Amino acid sequence: MADPTLADDPPARRLLVAGNWKMNGSLADARRWALSAAQAARHAQAEVVLFPPYPWLLEVAGLLAGSPARMGAQACHAEPHGAFTGGVSAAMLADAGCAYVLCGHSERRLGGGETDQVVCESMRRAWEAGLEPVLCVGETASQRKAGATEEVLGRQLAAALDALPGRPAPLTLAYEPVWAIGTGVVATPDTAQQAHAFLRAQVAARDPQRAGRVRILYGGSVKPDKMEGLLAMPDVDGFLVGGASLDPAAFAALARARRQAHPRGSCP
Ligand code: PGA
Numbered sequence: 001m002a003d004p005t006l007a008d009d010p011p012a013r014r015l016l017v018a019g020n021w022k023m024n025g026s027l028a029d030a031r032r033w034a035l036s037a038a039q040a041a042r043h044a045q046a047e048v049v050l051f052p053p054y055p056w057l058l059e060v061a062g063l064l065a066g067s068p069a070r071m072g073a074q075a076c077h078a079e080p081h082g083a084f085t086g087g088v089s090a091a092m093l094a095d096a097g098c099a100y101v102l103c104g105h106s107e108r109r110l111g112g113g114e115t116d117q118v119v120c121e122s123m124r125r126a127w128e129a130g131l132e133p134v135l136c137v138g139e140t141a142s143q144r145k146a147g148a149t150e151e152v153l154g155r156q157l158a159a160a161l162d163a164l165p166g167r168p169a170p171l172t173l174a175y176e177p178v179w180a181i182g183t184g185v186v187a188t189p190d191t192a193q194q195a196h197a198f199l200r201a202q203v204a205a206r207d208p209q210r211a212g213r214v215r216i217l218y219g220g221s222v223k224p225d226k227m228e229g230l231l232a233m234p235d236v237d238g239f240l241v242g243g244a245s246l247d248p249a250a251f252a253a254l255a256r257a258r259r260q261a262h263p264r265g266s267c268p
Contacts, residue, residue, distance in 0.1 A: 013212075013213065013215060013237055014045075014046065014047055014215075015045065015046035015047065015215075015231075015237055015238040015257050015258070015259065016046060016047045016049060016172065016215050016217060016237060016238035016239075017044070017046045017047070017048055017049070017238050017239050017241065017251075017254050017255050017257050018048075018049040018050070018051060018072070018100075018134070018217065018238070018239065018240045018241065018245075019033070019037060019048075019049070019050050019051060019241050019245025019251050020051045020074065020102065020105075020219075020240055020241065020242050020245060021033070021050070021051060021052050021053060021074075021245060021246065022053075022074070022107070022242060023053060024053075024246055025053075025056075025246065027055075027056060027059065029246075030052055030053075030056040030059060030060060031059065031063060032248065033050070033245070033246065033248055033251070034050060034052070034056075034059075034060045034063040034064060034069075035063055036248035036251070036252060037050055037064075037069050037248070037251060037252075037255070038063060038064050038067035038069050039067075039252070040069075040251065040252040040255040040256075041067050041068045041069035041255060042067060042068065043255075043256070044068075044255040044256060044257075045256075045257070045258055046238060046255060046256075046257045046258075047068075047070065047238075048068065048069040048070070048255050049069065049070045049071065049072055049099070049100055050064070050069060050070075050071050050072070050245075051071075051072045051073065051074050051100070051102060052071070052073075053074065054073065054074075054088055057071065057073060057093070057096040057097065057098065058096055058097070061096060061097030061098075064097075070099045070100065071097055071098050071099065071100070072093075072098050072099060072100030072101050072102065072131075072132075072134065073088070073093045073096075073098050073100075073101045073102070074101075074102050074105065075088075075101065075102060075103070075105065075108055075122070076088060076089060076090040076093055076101045076103075076122050076125055076126055076129075076131070077089050077090070077122065077125065078118045078121035078122045078125060079121075079125070080125055080128065089125065089129070090122070090125040090126045090128065090129035090131055091125075091128075091129045093129065093131060094129040094130055094131055098131060099131065099132060100131060100132045100133070100134055100172070101122075101126045101131045101132075101133055101134070102133075102134050102136060102174075102240075103119050103122050103123045103126065103133045103134065103135050103136065103160070104116075104119035104122075104135055104136045104137065104156065104160070105136045105176070106136060106138055106176060106178045106181060107181075110140075110178070116155065116156060116159035116160075117159070119135070119156075119159065119160065120159045120160050120162065120163040121163075123135065123160055123163050124163050124165075127165055127169045132170040132171065132172060133160075133170075133171060133172070134172045134173070134174050134217070134240070135156075135157070135160045135171065135172070135173050135174065136174045136176050136219070136240070137152075137153050137156040137157055137173065137174070137175060137176070137199070138152075138153070138156075138175060138176040138177045138178050138180075138181075138219075138220075139152040139153065139177055139178065139179075140152075140178040140179060141178065141179035144177070144179065149195065150198055153175070153195060153198060153199060153202075154198075154202055157173070157199060157202050157203075158202070161202075161203070161206055171210070171214055172214065172215045172216075172217065173199055173203075173214060173215070173216045173217070174216070174217040174218070174219050174240045175192065175195045175196055175199060175216060175217070175218055175219070176218075176219035176220050176240060177191075177195070177220050179220075180219075180220025180221050181219065181220050181221070181242065182221065182242060182243060183220075183221055184221050185220075185221055186220060186221045186222065186223070186226045186230075187218065187220055188229075189229040189230050189232060189233050189236075190233075192218045192230055192233060192236055193233035193234070193235055193236065196216045196218070196233065196235035196236055197234075197235050199216055199235075200214065200216060200235050215237035215238060216235055216236065216237050217236075217237060217238045217239055217240045218230055218236050218238075218239055218240070219239060219240030219241065219242070221242075221243070222239045222240075222241045222244060222254065223244050223250065224244070224250055224253035224254055227239070227253075227254060227257055228260055231257055231258070231259060231260045232260035238257065239254060239257070241254055
């Protein structure tokens with residue numbers, strides 16, 4: 001029999017819980033975390049996605065085979081191929097079994113000098129390779145203090161939306177306030193909702209249909225005890241999890257995410 005709770009959760013806005021392992025773990029850890037996530041995904045309503053470091057992608061793809069969990073990469077190069085030592089192209093990631101790729105994570109924007117232009121080129125490459133980009137946007141503490149949050153989010157999002165091709169192209173957004181990443185400080189549900197609603201409204205101004213469908217994840221020190229409050233917000237469609245994704249029990253708990261209320265979001 002169909003699960004009645006799924007009826008209010010349209011497939012286009014199915015919750016997504018993603019684990020971004022960043023530059024952590026050995027191959028043995030990767031195997032352990034992948035097997036645990038594969039198991040968690042079997043019982044999850046949410047879509048479960050892992051973002052391992054490049055060297056573990058093929059191994060993790062093998063371990064996830066037959067499970068509903070999917071895989072993505074933490075970044076792709078802005079060029080499709082060529083003499084870019086150390087670079088990894090979107091097409092290589094697709095060959096390795098990725099369905100998703102993170103674009104514009106703040107650790108690459110701020111630490112790696114990725115500009116909006118580079119982020120938007122890497123999204124183009126992702127779409128060409130058949131991957132779904134997860135565009136990460138977020139303001140720093142000083143930008144928030146200066147009242148520039150919407151200006152920053154608007155600029156980062158607009159650059160990416162400009163890159164959208166004419167044909168249908170899948171896209172997920174992740175609101176990741178820089179002040180919340182790896183700090184133990186989680187945005188309050190209201191703060192997250194405000195930013196998510198702003199992002200959805202920006203998408204709606206260009207493409208109302210996409211705005212209703214696009215998933216907007218929250219990322220920044222997410223832990224299981226914060227999950228319920230955030231999921232009660234109408235525009236929070238899941239999580240991009242860093243630190244807690246390295247703890248199989250915590251990640252399994254997050255993978256049990258269910259909508260708490262307002263399942264249809266703020267857009268008609
Ligand atoms: P965090 O990282 O959960 O460790 O704060 C989130 C992210 O950077 O995606």
